Amino acid sequence: MSDVKHAHNLAYDVELIRADFPLLHTSVHGKPLVYLDNANTTQKPRKVIDALMEYYTTYNSNIHRASYSIAERSTHEFEQGRAKVKGFLNARGVEEIIFVRNATEGINLVAQSYGRTNVGEGDEIIISAMEHHANIVPWQMLCEEKGAVLKVIPVNDDGELLMEEYEKMLSERTKLVGIVHMSNALGTVNPVEEIIRLAHAHGVPVLVDGAQSAYHKVIDVQKMDCDFFVFSGHKLYGPTGIGVLYGKRELLEQMPPWMGGGDMIASVTFEKTIYNELPNKFEAGTPHIAGSIGLGAAIDYLNGVGMDRIAAYEHELMEYGKQVLTAVPGLRMIGTAKEKASVFSFVIKDIHALDLGTLLDTQGIAIRTGQHCAHPVMKRFGVEATGRASLACYNTKEEIDALARGLVRVSEILG
Template sequence: MQTAVDHTLDIEQIRRDFPVLDQLVNGKPLVYFDNAATNQKPLPVIDALTRYYEGYNANIHRGIHYLAEKATAAFEASRRAIQQFVNARHWEEIIFTYGTTDGINLVAQTYGRRFLNEGDEIIITTMEHHSNIVPWQMLCEERGCILKVIPVDDNGELILEEYEKLLTPRTKFVSVVHVSNALGTINPVKTIIDMAHAVGAVVLIDGAQATSHVDIDVQALDTDFYVFSAHKLYGPTGMGVLYGKKALLDDMPPYRGGGEMIKEVTFEKTTYNEIPYKFEAGTPNIADVVAVKTALEYMATLGKENIAAHEHDLLQYATAQLSEIEGLRIIGQAKNKISVVSFVMDGIHHQDIGVILDQLGIAVRTGHHCTQPLMRRFNIAGTTRASFAVYNTKDEIDRLVQGLHRVKKMMS
């Protein structure tokens, strides 16, 4: 995949690639600022899905007819594209899942059950999504492990000095979000990984919010596991990726039983397949796996550096404009952030803000963002979150600011 080198993007041309943006909501042009939940899909990705279903829909790997072989080739081409995208050493280290949540649960229920025992310590952070909290709580209840939590300061940054204190010879696993979905904070994951490895712990990084915003190099990070979802990098929903170091994956037991994950089955004993297929039981989400390769190619054509530069420009502009609104407070002021602005307004419930903005055609996310412990850390019930993607503009941010002034007027 070739990467664009021109640091300017034709945003209006890019917007034409996303047909969902060309519509009215409540009589107003749609402004879509809910990209941290899922971003919209460009026409090439939509066309890739259509081509699969119209041209070569078939089950993969086991068929020898033309359609099956074509579908298998496209499916495995996506695995190679993802290997390149995250710079994995081996293609076998790429496991297809149904999303980030599925990948975390896979690791907790396979590596965790086999290698973690009573008294072993697992470390997460205060800013984790529930998907990176609950699986470890379940494992701790089952295995007698101890869950520890890295605290967050008032700016929404991890307190690494406290993390260092949490690390002990009993620390066996560290699972940390790369980028906070609620605050936009980019965590120093390389430092976190190195510190964990120094005490012999294994590390998982939740990259759901990171993959479309920052470069991912699993070898440079030296992470043991990395998980993410396709639908947050302009790809389809229902498809995700678990990267794991080959030696670890080889030692882990299967997660689900069924077709494809076996070599031979008798009533007396089953012999399991090699990785990655050992973890891919049953008919997979073929069409969406095929289409994610197109999503990666689309991003590469624009240039990830160009996307990041545009989104950073939007973040700075939005932060400055929103900070001028009296009574509005931005939650999360980390030095390193992706294009997420999460805020509260004095005396106005976040849900009321979202309802009024929706009437103006502006889509934002309100609530606790599946990070209830983080909301409690800031002593709030939730926030309004505006999150930006490559197709968003400063004019749309101006509409958000105008909408929030209307919210103030209506709710005062």
């Protein structure tokens, strides 16, 4: 397997990595695909595709309830997926890893379970001005129901949090802080450890939205000391439809189940149902079995390459991209934080983002255009929409050059 080779290479060989991703060898409009929409979703290594294929072709069966061989295997592999996530995040135990559909569902679970139990009238929840809608709307819904107040940490013109404002917001009314680790719209990497330390000094738990950070950085939930951490499998080179909520065991144990059904119970009578232990208490119904197996394969792949090496390579790419893209005439970068990773959000002159995306597509270049499910961020920076190029472990400097040339060409066409 090529991922074994990666680990033994001193230099990061991006061509070896690219060889592991079948989709990267596709053409669009007769041009080689330059895929730069990784913040939206990443492509899948062969290892993940093979794991899904193997599951469906050789041992597809439901888990946790049958006594025949292939069901034992599917249960084992499904739980192995959980164990791999535990290792990937450095959680204390597998009971702290709850499978959900995506990061969004993880946040909703915390809002509906922890939030509805612990947040009351006049209480406050703190988020930031650079949140994805997924980390805004679930809290708004909760606040509306409970008569609680949503407080928003402002950002400066570079797209960095105003930490002194955050400190002032923390009070005895604060019941939870929900903060994005890395902004999908700006690329800013927030000082989550400091944010958590300050919140904990007030006895306030912190949820970290790791949808963007989990596939770019080494994540250690114990070192970070977050109370909840969520991410989506499909951004971590795994399948869609599988995501993870990590929670500290003591918190998860106190929390009531969110959804009821099979698998989340220990016993059921019409008078009283006894809930199952963690993590099953939060996993009602047949879960995404193939999803856990595929996510496990993605984590194996990343461990084979090394998350630290990926982070270092992506950092080098981003520094290169900053230079090349800021040299494009008329380009204004949105989000220029000192701590930033893997996302270039930009506008060029008065070119509409939709035109930008459509014309780049004719050159085989895929970027995201629009508001990135983060309307408040766009408003903060006074832009209707941006173009966003985002990097992953398989992108190259040549692709960044192609993007820069493409942007110049688009300017000419619309000029």
